[in-house]
Amino acid sequence: MKVSDFYFDLPEELIAQHPLKNRDESRLMVVNKDNGELRHEVFKNIINYLNPGDCLVLNNTRVMPARLIGEKLHTGGKIEFLLLKRIEGDKWESLVKPGKKAKIGAEFSFGNGRLKAKVIDMVDEGNRIIEFYYQGIFEEILDELGQMPLPPYITEQLEDKERYQTVYSKTVGSAAAPTAGLHFTKELLADIEKKGVNIAYITLHVGLGTFRPVKVDVIEEHKMHSEFYMVDEETSAKINACKKNGGRIIAVGTTSCRTLESVADSSGYVAPKTGWTDIFIYPGYNFKIVDALITNFHLPESTLIMLVSALAHKEIIMRAYHKAIEEKYRFFSFGDAMFITDSKSHNTNP
Known part of the structure; x- marks a missing residue:
């Protein structure tokens, strides 16, 4: 078929x-x-x-409000993470844009440092394994900083x-x-x-x-x-x-x-x-x-x-x-x- x-x-x-x-x-x-x-x-x-x-x-x-907008540490370049699934603990598989900024070892900051992340591995289709660092409860921080991952065909922001x-x-x-x-x-x-x-x-x-x-x-x-x-x-x-x-x-x-x-x-x-x-x-x-x-x-x-x-x-x-x-x-x-x-x-x- x-x-x-x-x-x-x-x-x-x-x-x-x-x-x-x-x-x-x-x-x-x-x-x-x-x-x-x-x-x-x-x-x-x-x-x-x-x-x-x-x-x-x-x-x-x-x-999950799984879309995170942040910046690369030391250079300040804009980065977007889309969390796909939790691997274990604070390690997540994520889609990253632009991918060229997210090489293994690269570090990022979200919400003026409330949440930090490091790329620790690359997997199929170019997705990254990210480890997060923070103080407090991850779900609460994500709820505060994250945006809804709307489908690509929806171009308007959700109020x-x-x-x-x-x-x-x-x-x-x-x-x-x-x-x-x-x-x-x-x-x-x-x-x-x-x-x-x-x-x-x-x-x-x-x-x-x-x-x-x-x-x-x-x-x-x-x-x-x-x-x-x-x-x-x-x-x-x-x-x-x-x-x-x-x-x-x-x-x-x-x-x-x-x-x-x-x-x-x-x-x-x-x-x-x-x-x-x-x-x-x-x-x-x-x-x-x-x-x-x-x-x-x-x-x-x-x-x-x-x-x-x-x-x-x-x-x-x-x-x-x-x-x-x-x-x-x-x-x-x-x-x-x-x-x-x-x-x-x-x-x-x-």
């Missing part, structure tokens, strides 16, 4: 540069994967397509850091937000629970590999990045009870979907588990556990549009995307949402 099969022409003006004032008032396209039917809604109305006994699985990762966090974010560790969850409010989640829908939380720390383009021509040759996940006992019990009782497992976001498909056994049941996943889902993949998916509108030729094309037929997804462009839906992280579901989703309040 060719990567070019997933190309579509996206007008630049449809790339959302900022979040809406009210999270749950984005648009929602409901896509029936069984027959290709499309419906246009407001996101808060998603509750009408959820059934009592379903289980909504959300990723509670919290984005409120919390708008790049879900309202249920909890476990710090992501380099990017699980953006499908940005549409939910605490009130909407409470109403969904009142309807009899179970809510379960997994953790997958999103890496910047999410934004890396696919550089091969043939999909099967692409190597996915690896991301850390956690599924606890409470979540496993909720999911398994839902599955046993005939409810649907609805993943909120591709990160939740990839985690669930990584931990599920061949019967579609899960056990508590922690680990790393590099699962690559594309058309032809047989889903073990995920029945439906809430997601945003993704980049052309990305692994994310390949994943959603595996859950629904590729032809249905590409037709939905062309309709979204025609109807001027907003795309990507701060954009509108899509609910890929089945014929069991009846709008209970048409």
